[in-house]
Amino acid sequence: MNIAPEVLQNPATGIAGLAQAQPANATGNNKLDQDSFLRLMTTQLKFQDPFDPLDNQAMVAQLAQFSSVAGISEMKQSLSEIASILGNNRLSDAKEWIGHSILVPGNISVADKNGQYSGEFELENATDNLSIDLLNEAGEIVMFVELGQQEAGPVEFNFDSKNENGEPLDQGRLRVRVNGGSISNLATWVPVASVKTSEANGPPILVTPIGNVFPAEALKVG
Structure with a gap:
């Protein structure tokens, strides 16, 4: 089944082909984690315009940036927990x-x-x-x-x-x-x-x- 290019490129859909897959009353937690990002990227690849494909280097760079931010966030949480332990519980x-x-x-x-x-x-x-x-x-x-x-x-x-x-x-x-x-x-x-x-x-x-x-x-x- 072919998807019409005008549907893929319709700016009202935001991301190609996703608007029709979402019910009118869809809700979410407004949180984009790494798994959500990978699903979103896969959907972009699946429904991309064959006459205007997504740039591979740009997508890899975007994924690397997301992973870096996620890693920094996790490290910050770990450091906060360590600081809390050292600040409150050091018997020395x-x-x-x-x-x-x-x-x-x-x-x-x-x-x-x-x-x-x-x-x-x-x-x-x-x-x-x-x-x-x-x-x-x-x-x-x-x-x-x-x-x-x-x-x-x-x-x-x-x-x-x-x-x-x-x-x-x-x-x-x-x-x-x-x-x-x-x-x-x-x-x-x-x-x-x-x-x-x-x-x-x-x-x-x-x-x-x-x-x-x-x-x-x-x-x-x-």
């Missing part, structure tokens, strides 16, 4: 956190190697009688400080815990209670004891006296 980098303290959101404070309980918060309004208590698990006040009049803004606190000989004293986990003002963004400094891996190639986990913390949760590093 995370181990540098050991021995340092990190500022994390919460109201539980622990002593560092010097026996200091530290943290900070945002005072939302000015006050005349701001005070801070540190309470043990029984709800008893272990340490407190009277700050008195304070303007709105960031407030830092630091309790120095020592024994009778002036040596650092670890009194365990203490709860921070702020009195006399409305506060937000309460956070405390906690030391990083060790680092461990997480499941499913997730980021490393920082082990602290108040529990496990992801590096992304740390507000500051000291």
Whole structure:
């Protein structure tokens, strides 16, 4: 069966002979991968005008270019995955956190190697009688400080815990209670004891006296 040249060369078909093969309601995913490109090229060869054949060199060059682009795309994806793994999961980098303290959101404070309980918060309004208590698990006040009049803004606190000989004293986990003002963004400094891996190639986990913390949760590093 011969195909009329005027049908093959009709610009309304876009690619020779393909318009009549597509139903009016045809849909696609608008994605041209390498397999689709090869099918398209084969169709072009099949329905090309015998009096005006497609240029072989041009088609080979086009195929080579498509393969190069596809290869670069795959390589970029692979490099992105590798970068993600190296950026989030390298224990060699995370181990540098050991021995340092990190500022994390919460109201539980622990002593560092010097026996200091530290943290900070945002005072939302000015006050005349701001005070801070540190309470043990029984709800008893272990340490407190009277700050008195304070303007709105960031407030830092630091309790120095020592024994009778002036040596650092670890009194365990203490709860921070702020009195006399409305506060937000309460956070405390906690030391990083060790680092461990997480499941499913997730980021490393920082082990602290108040529990496990992801590096992304740390507000500051000291």
